[in-house]
Amino acid sequence: MSQFLDISGLNARIDADGQEKEILRGVDLVIPPGEVHAIMGPNGSGKSTLSYVLAGREDYEVTSGSVSFQGKDLLEMEPEERAAAGLFLAFQSPVELPGVNNANFLRTAVNAVRRARGQEELDAVNFLKTVRAAAKELGMSPDMLKRNVNVGFSGGEKKRNEVLQMTLLQPSFAILDETDSGLDVDALRIVAEGVKRLRSPQFSALVITHHQRLLEYIVPDRIHVMAKGRIIHSGGPELAQQIDREGYTKFLAEAA
């Protein structure tokens, strides 16, 4: 079976101060091409962990299961190879890079990915034009391109910067880990529009969120509920309202 993204029986753990801690306990999830799926679930259920494992963070040890992405074994790839293959993760907590200029970093990343994809690199002038236009669409001040990556950015500014990176890297699969948290209403709409602009039969996304609101803008094809390291329930977009009203108690009880 060659789905766009196919996660099967994924188990992962972390070594937390010498103690092995199981976090993902058999995640099964299939995302077909062109679809946007959402994951909701209580704090600490493993949503960010899943996104890190997909992006290739080495702290997590995958103990069993598999992930195939566009027919390739994702877990065998280095993080930068995954990015080149089209995977993008918008971090729940974007990392600050003191001393690294935001525009330069964006250009380095974009050109690294273009090189790996066999595309021509962008020269400084062309790149600057593209990045300025993209930043403007996201309502970012040009000043943020001159600053160091995420350093001193407000919570909302960091999230917009993630979306800017996503826009420029042109992924075929984006994971947005609570990109809506900390955004004001206007920013939320702008971010949602950023995702919408990418929507196409060649683009899929996994949106991790706690709020129904974002899902009103980006209407997902499927919503999955994650708890204790597994997907315990899946449904259509209407699931968001139900969770908003009733919380997770019912699903947790069913899964138990």
Next chain:
Amino acid sequence: MSAPLAVTLEPFRKQLEGVSGQPQKTALEALHHTGLPDRRVEDWKYTSLRFLAGSVFHKPGKNYDSAKARAALAALGLAEGAVAELPRLVFVNGHFVADLSVTKGLFACSFYTADKAEPGSLVRSDREPLAALNTVLAENGVVISVPEGIDAGQVLLVSLGQADSDAVSYHPRHSVHVAKGGKLSLLSVQAGEGHYLHNPVTEVFVAAEAELRHVTLQAESDAAANLSTLYAQIEERGNYDSFVVGIGAALSRHEVHACLAESFAQVHINGVQRLAQTQHGDITSVITHAAPDCISRQTVRNVLDDRARGVFQGKVLVEQIAQKTDGYQMNQALLLSGQAEIDAKPQLEIYADDVKCSHGATVGALDDDQLFYMRSRGVPEGEARQILIDAFLEEVLELIGDETAREVCKTVIARRFPVSEEGA
């Protein structure tokens, strides 16, 4: 001299024979007494001169390979851009080479001769054995005097070493005087090929309201030793703004003794070291606040890979008279390998009661979260590491006020440490 030679001086036996001149004889006597320091000497606890033992250092002749010298200058990026336009003084194996130098536009400049090693100088041959060795063996060097109120612009001073089968040592004696209200920006570049010892001593006088910007780029041969000693005296409202970049040599020490002699004087002794393999680099300084209201600033960053070892010793001495002293010292190290090492010894000695002195030190590795973040954006690991290292150094290199000098330093660092394809 019939006194037996100290074991540590054995590598220089031949050169030390037949010394004439009174300052030289006095220095030699002191040297006979102490020998070169070993690690039992407190100030040399972290840096061993054993590297010198076992070699015989010859006095270099005046012959040199001109094509090689020109290639070396080009490799250092000195043949292109703004720096290529500067007046330059080039020494090969300690000898001045007119053919490689450009003296047009140079202000009052002459050469050191052995009879100038007068006792009125700042050099303490009685205290620093390497300075004593220099005093005994110095034959050349440059004397730059910037007249009162004159802005003498920028000057490039280059030392190239060329050693083949025979190891050589050269011991230049430089001095720079900037008279009242004068200005100078001096870029000193040290490089070479083969096994040699470069043991320069530099005296710096910054008179009232004068300013000297002084950047030293130490990019010596991997097989060489660079043991530099620098003495500076700064007078009222004068500013000695110095920066050292250490990337070369198997063994190096940059030792500075700076005295803020009159009020409102300033000194900056900043630097970076970027070392790999088994390189050993030492930045040692003693800053004396001998007058009130003076400022001293010191920020040093080390990036150490493989089994490289960095040493930072920074002493700030605030005399009783030096009220309202404002001192700042920071030493930071980024260790790229588990076997790299930094030894840091900050030392504050304060005898005045109304002073503001702070110091600090940090040691760390590259941040995994930052690396992962960059890699997740498609940046290959080697490039991501390089970006973080550059960012760490960049913040300090920005302290180099002279843009031409800063660019030369950055170019040479980048050429020596190109981005690795694989990462570590």
